[in-house]
Amino acid sequence: MRFESPTTTKAAASMLASESGAAHVLAGGTDLLVRMKMGMVEPDLVLDIKRIETMKVLKVAAGGVHIGGAVPAVELGESERLRSLWPGVVEAANLIGSDQIQGRCTVVGNLCNASPAADSVPALIAAGAKALIVGPKGKRRVGVEKVVLGPGKTSLGRDEFIEAVVLPARAGKSADAYLRFTPRTEMDIAVVSAAVNLTLSRGVVTAAKVVLGAVAPTAVVVPAAARAIIGTKLDDAALEKMAKACRAACNPIDDKRGTVEYRTKVAGVLGRRAALVAFERAGGSK
């Protein structure tokens, strides 16, 4: 196995392109190293991206947020500005594992690991985040919702990697929220999760995005749940309609951590609660 730690994205792209065997990008390593130790992957090339300065950049501005692929999750919570602009994205990132895990792991690694239960992914999708992808032919931007194809599968080419994820400008009177259910308070993965990002005008929801995690092979965008709350002040009827849409969008697995019936029910509860948190953060009152 070859280990490389290039200092530019250009060098990283050419190393990936010239490797004919199994190449794996290494960010925090909190997924990759576990899988290597378990013998689930046997890389010919491990490409560490943490020495690439441009990938260590976290730039937070009202006009947009740039989260480099080598930025550890802990840094997101340390930015007061980011916490106030995108509280849902930050709370999702800061639910990953523990302090020790967050000191290493990245949200881009969380996305590329492609777990249906990944915490940051529903929040990034609800935020309208784009992935900045680097490959031999240059750079391209795609919506984060287009990156994960299924458990462990992404749409990235074998010679591509993600330089950063970018959050859009924050609209006035808008906010996001992320909630997950786990049997334990931490060091557990979501049984169900929900992210909501919404905008208000005179206390009425004018735009919304609702995304569920851990209830299908990929995070699920639920347009019907968003439609149920747009044009309302989140009265009970709108919230119940929203919860029903969340339940209808579920296609979960049945395992020891939750039955299909249980996950489906909890999806409605969490969708509803996340909407209420986002609504209050955006300045809404009931």
Ligand SMILES: Cc1cc2nc3c(=O)[nH]c(=O)nc-3n(C[C@H](O)[C@H](O)[C@H](O)COP(=O)(O)OP(=O)(O)OC[C@H]3O[C@@H](n4cnc5c(N)ncnc54)[C@H](O)[C@@H]3O)c2cc1C
């Ligand atoms: C004890 C423990 C607890 C955990 N708890 C949680 C939890 O609560 N919630 C949760 O969602 N996850 C959890 N995880 C999983 C893991 O910590 C997260 O998925 C984490 O965000 C992965 O980030 P990383 O930087 O460590 O990724 P890595 O392990 O470095 O990489 C993960 C995958 O993404 C690829 N990759 C990484 N960066 C890039 C890039 N820039 N471009 C292309 N591909 C890339 C790698 O090749 C690899 O396939 C936990 C893991 C452990 C060990």
